[in-house]
Amino acid sequence: MNTVYKRRETERLALQIVTEAGEEGILQSELWKKLDATSREGSRIALRLERRKLVRRDKELSANRWTYRLYPLRRPVSIESILDCPCLICEVNHKCDVVDVITPKQCDRLVEWVLASFNKVCSGVQGV
Numbered sequence: 001m002n003t004v005y006k007r008r009e010t011e012r013l014a015l016q017i018v019t020e021a022g023e024e025g026i027l028q029s030e031l032w033k034k035l036d037a038t039s040r041e042g043s044r045i046a047l048r049l050e051r052r053k054l055v056r057r058d059k060e061l062s063a064n065r066w067t068y069r070l071y072p073l074r075r076p077v078s079i080e081s082i083l084d085c086p087c088l089i090c091e092v093n094h095k096c097d098v099v100d101v102i103t104p105k106q107c108d109r110l111v112e113w114v115l116a117s118f119n120k121v122c123s124g125v126q127g128v
Helices: 003-024 028-034 039-051 106-125
Strands: 056-061 063-074
Touching: 003 028, 003 039, 003 063, 028 063, 039 056, 039 106, 056 106
Parallel strands: none
Antiparallel strands: 056 063
16 A cells, blocks of 8 residues: 555544544544554654644643643534524525625624624633
8 A cells, every 4th residue: 555645544534533532632642542553653643633734732741641632623514503593594585695785794693693603612612
């Protein structure tokens, strides 16, 4: 197997594992054990994912040793994220357009929903 292909597949699997760990993240040492990789390989994978802005690495003391906890910077999109969007039940949705009289920029309900959603996400990030 091509080494570049193998490395990319390993990074893809690592990112999947970190993403599945969700908001609690995963210790870098746990990640490389799940990947059946050496600590050196695991560190390099984590650094490459961090450089590509796919994960965040936070230093943490675990079992009296310094390590890193990895958190996903992107999360899978779910239908729950838009269920309460006011556009889905808006009575003038058919007239709404970026260049029309009714626009998303001028919709108070949409602006309120976006700001509330943003505040929910920000409060969740601060708790990580």
